[in-house]
Amino acid sequence: MNPINSRREVLISLTSVAAMLAGAAARAADKAGPLPRLKPTEPLAMALSYFEDAGKVDAKKFPTYKPGQLCSNCLQLTGKAGDEWRPCNLFPGKLVHANGWCKVYVKKP
Ligand code: SF4
Structure with missing residues (x-):
């Protein structure tokens, strides 16, 4: 067999395997469904004073809170921008509400 043809066949096979694996991974992610929503009553959420609705933050109790601070601009x-529930680096494996807030809010530059 010509070595160039052989290499080409190997590359084609590897590309096909990679495409199959990518498809399987996508199907697995679809089956897993969306991440669960963070509940404000969960221990880490309580430790970081997470609110699903930033409008309910008591500014006297949380003086670092300023109106306009939202998870969506943290x-x-x-x-994905525009989604109501999105992942947050502080709460791995959970989704937070775009209109939420917690005390480690940092404005997105
Ligand atoms: S770290 Fe930011 S995005 Fe995450 S919950 Fe707190 S305010 Fe929302």
């Missing part, structure tokens, strides 16, 4: 929020 540096720690990831995921």
